[in-house]
Amino acid sequence: MSETRTTGPAEPAPSQPTGARAERLSVTGVSKRYGAVRAIRNADMTVRAGSVHALVGENGAGKSTLIKILSGAATADTGRITFEGRPVTISSTADAIALGIATVYQEPQLFPDLTVAENVFTGREITRRGRVDWAAQNARVVELLELIGLPARYATVPVSELSIAEQQQVSIAKALVGNAEVLILDEPSAILTDAEIEVLFGVVRRLASTGVAIIYISHRLDELFVIADEVTVMRDGETLGTWPIEELSVRRVVELMVGGILEDRPPEHTVPDVPPRLVLEGLASEGAYSGVDVAVRPGEIVTLYGLIGSGASEVADTVYGMRRATAGRVLLDGRPVAPHSPRAAKRLGIALLPANRKQQGLFGFQSIAFNISAGHLPMLSRLGTWMDRRRERQVARDLITRLSVKTPHERQPVSAMSGGNAQKVVLARQLVQRPKVLVLAEPTQGVDVGAKEEIHRIVRALADEGTAVLIVTSDLPEAIRISDRLQVVRAGTTTVEFGPGASQADVLAAAAGAVGQEEAA
Known part of the structure; x- marks a missing residue:
């Protein structure tokens, strides 16, 4: 290198x-x-x-x-x-x-079944003679609603009936009710x-x-x-x-x-000149993204890079059947398919490494062998019912060796492993049966530099063996380093495409909407 x-x-x-x-x-x-x-x-x-x-x-x-x-x-x-x-x-x-000093976070932190006024005053109720003074609270909320541009009648409306944007405005009102002098807005848009x-x-x-x-x-x-x-x-x-x-x-x-x-x-990687294995054609999912067009060939690594809220992560969920597409098509080897559930996606030969490995990918107190074999009972069982423990252990050992998982044995609980090795275990599960398409969501999130390099090596080896790899990541250096092609997702749509050797400044500028903008004098 x-x-x-x-x-x-x-x-x-x-x-x-x-x-x-x-x-x-x-x-x-x-x-x-x-x-x-x-x-x-x-x-x-x-x-x-x-x-x-x-x-x-x-x-x-x-x-x-x-x-x-x-x-x-x-x-x-x-x-x-x-x-x-x-x-x-x-x-x-x-x-x-x-x-x-008050902080408003990206996701509104409100109680959906309570009214706007009740949410705004939760934990700081106005009381009179030991009772909540509803009239005083509603009057104050009306003042705040006028300041933030919401109708006065919203004071008594349940938060669940408001749009996300209106809920965010209510979160701002909640911050202001304490007479905030400094308001921190964390990724509000x-x-x-x-x-x-x-x-x-x-x-x-x-x-x-x-x-x-x-x-x-x-x-x-x-x-x-x-x-x-x-x-x-x-x-x-x-x-x-x-x-x-x-x-x-x-x-x-x-x-x-x-x-x-x-x-x-x-080193530069040569991608086979063959028809695409996976094609996303005008794919859309209401409220998340629209107009996503991606093609991934066998042996190719294509990365979707987008900033927070771009919709890139939801694309991975759709390919694996965890989110419903409301428009467009998914094609596998030129044939339209409908991965309407993870089970359906798996039958089609699509595997997913989820972004949140702790919640979606691991059984923390179970062994490495259990975590690798989970979901593969038909392949690793006798008569389709009883797990063949000997075969389960052998498959686990083979993948532990192949992915260089650091562990004394396959019986070690995953909860005792480092983040990088735990991520390799989740990846190993996707490789028990070789997938046609491997989707990786934030594949190296929370792992150290050494583990990141090893995971990149493994992913490149899988591509070299003919797997079509689609990566969704918000890690810009990773997106540039590992991709054969990189597509920027902005505001729910695939925009600019980059080849190998793209600069971080160019990609980040595209993701931020600055393509073609002249630098100020």
Whole structure:
């Protein structure tokens, strides 16, 4: 393997913010370590009253850890936090709320059977003489609904009757009822349509106009140039700086996020010139994605790369029969098929490595042999009823050797294994009967670098043996490194296609909607 260095352009020095907005929240030299892993180090960020402050970075850059520290879900090891100019300690979510720091997450965290007013005041009810003052609560909720652009009548409507976008607005109202001075919006647009995003932006602008400081986290970089005043960029656990939005372009933000990196590129791989094994033709699933067109040949690795909320992960679920397609076709060796369930997909020769191995892929307290043989009773049984334990152990041993699973024996409980080895066990189960199509969802999520390399080696070997491999991943370096072809999924649709050797900046720019956009002077 040859090692090539890719270096980004010189990083623009952040200028001093302009305007007379007062400093609301500031972090200086904040660091956080989890065991041997340093999640963030020496992070600096200042958020101003009445401004929308974007926080961006690749997956694993440290954004989530910094937000956890500000919202009280984690405690900084070192550093200083000031609120309106005075040092503060945030040791719990209660501390954050007491200061006026509220967080709204991507998925609304509401009780569907309760009304909007009941949800907004859950845990902080207005009482009078020991009883809930419903009139006072409803009156306050009506004020908040007017601020966020929802009808006053929604105060008494059950949350289950609202759209996802409206539920998110209710989540914002719930955050504001405690007189929030800083509102953190974590990927607020990931699950919204374009029209709903415009509504969200209207809410954000109204809140900023009242003096609320907003921290806006998004992978959709084109949004920043519509809604943000300033941008802080994180990379490898550090804040690179903060820039006024007018000094940046999407392209420059991408280059800052990616930076200078080392890419260990594998030798170029020749894909057999044969008809495709798997074809997704105009595939759609209502509410998740639409217009997905993909073709994968035997011996080829095709990757779908998309940011959070792009719809890429739901495509994998559809191919394996876990999600219903509402339009389009799935073809296997040129023949239309309908994998309407995992069992049907398996009969067709389609196997899936699920993204959430703990919930969907493993029986934690069972042995490796049990986990590998699960779902293969007809093949590994006597008379189709009783498991042939000797054969089960032999199949497990063969796959343990083939996939280099580190274990003393096949009887070891999976719960005692590392993440990388547990992932190999889930993969081994898919290989008991060689699949025609192998779908891998986030195949190396949560595993270390060594295990990632081994899994990539295994996947490439399977492709070389003639398996058609479809990978869905949000890990950009992985997507580039392992793919014969890479297709970007954005807003539920396959868009730009890249061949081997694509740059991270180009792919990330395509995923963020910046293709063809000229860099600002």
